[in-house]
Amino acid sequence: MSASSSSGEFALIDRHFRRPSPLRHATVGIGDDCALLAPLPDEQLAISTDMLVAGRHFFEDVDPAALGHKALAVNLSDLAACGAQPLGATLAIALPAVDDAWLEAFASGLFALADAHGCELVGGDTTRGPLTLSLTVFGSVPPGSAHLRSGASAGDDIYASHAPLQGLGDARLALQLQQLARGDTPPAAAILQTLEPRMRHHLLHMTRVRLELPQPRIALGLALRGIASACADLSDGLTGDLGHIMQASGLGATLQALDGADGLLHACSPALRTLGNDVALQMALAGGDDYELVFTAPRDRRDAVAAAAARCGLCASRIGRMETEAGLRFVDLGGRQHSLAARAFDHFG
Template sequence: MASEFDLIRHHFSRPTRHTDLAGGDDAALWQPTPGHQLAVSTDMLVEGRHFFADADPTDLGWKSLAVNVSDLAAMGVTPRWALLALAVPDADADWLAAFADGFYACAEAFGVDLVGGDTTRGPRNLSITICGEVPTGAAIRRDGARVGDDLWVSGHPGRAALALWHLRDRLPLAADHRDACLAALHRPQPRTALGLALRGRASAMLDVSDGLLGDLGHLLDASAVGAQIDASRLPDAALIAACGDAERARQACLAGGDDYELLFSAPLAQRDAIAALGRSLALPVHRIGTLTAPAEGLTLRAADGTNTALARAGFDHFTA
């Protein structure tokens, strides 16, 4: 059986692009770009909690890094370096090779160097710390939204939830939508290009990992605002077409999670520029509502103009 160091040397030692010293020493070394701040984030994926035991290891390799890249995209940060702490029940060479291929495919796509980490035997657990750079003062935080700003979301939030319900609960999905839903769950696409382009345009931003409403609540709290969502503007048409159930589609869109789309606010003056940006990136961006006074809370505006209070439903690792 391969030793820990053989495992690292064989599967996780590949050339880096912007790192002075990567794996093989007690710490990695790199030089931040002058005039930039470092941004650091950590995410953990645990078997049985975040992925099925029989999950494809190549997809899992991609996703484990992608969800971290998404955290940086949500602040307008360029991803640069990652560290991987990997616990596996055994040194299965085929599983590790496939996982590494998926991980490095994502790293190549988004310009990330794997610079170190750790491995051990144990229940399968994937923990990644990612670092990136952003010009000093340019990061898009959660606390910059203002009353009257537009509320936007990218892509098709809810597809990953439909895929999960399809796999776990046997929810039927239309054949012409099934692959897109499964891809959203297994191969999320961090919206890095959009995040970088929204510097100086978005007033606040985060990514949708635990459900649109749940994550929106974090933005509302940080910025001390409320929000009115326009039901007619929610991007749920494709979800309805996929599952044939409007109520289930609305639930997936608002509370499904695992999408890694960007949810952001922006002044009205940026409306046309953001719509044009979406077209230039070939990425749908949907203006779904307006930020309101904090006393108004979070509401859903129906087609007849009536407002209904919304709960901040989302995934919680300790209560779900």
């Protein structure tokens, strides 16, 4: 983002995205053709880009402050999966028209999350077009410390992170409740329509924050350095994102619905489980937009995983194990084993 004009595009940048606070990680920020970002000494840059498109990734009437938060959160989630410390970000935004009130709210949501994680906006671009947001984030990680998808070993435990009283599938439930309210027919419509309107409203109130204001697990990603063997962020559904780890590591996996105090059901929230355990498990397996971490760790690191999650105020539910046998399997509540397709959401599928 360069800024030199008193009106139009550059004035928009000055009003909403240039900040007077001193730069922490960039030696040159907004205002030149390139920003100059200084990596931490003896560390590598971790870089990731995500795009959000109106009508595809979010409803166009979503609260702009929540959209600003989520646009950055989905990118920071990738840094969390890598175990990287955020440094900075660039924002490219296409707008159908300039709406200063909308932009002010959007920027407030974005900067609130950016400040919470020490991630400064150092550049980007603006243009006219259908509402589209594209952010690139930069992080820092010591050589050899990054969590990669390829690091899992047979016998490793599989974990999913979540906050207490929240869990996998909450965002999926919130999306389907919103779709139903808009007159659409989501996959769980038959079940959701049996609920009283007051109960649907209550469930949406309980889960909407998980869809619109996901919290990137940066602290957990850092705490798992030297503990996790592989990691991915849960953006496109558990089966697909775990599938990325399986493919990169050359392994298979078995997930379990319930195994004493462990199992996928423990990673489902009480709100989701009001729909029944089978529905909760289905949404946890196939839902997207969780932005939690799915990671693996050796069996002898169970205490270290629990301690790392506790320091971050989070839960790390043990949901399965990595295996030499190819493919993804799921053991249901009745102890029956099923084969699952380890496919993630595909925009062109």
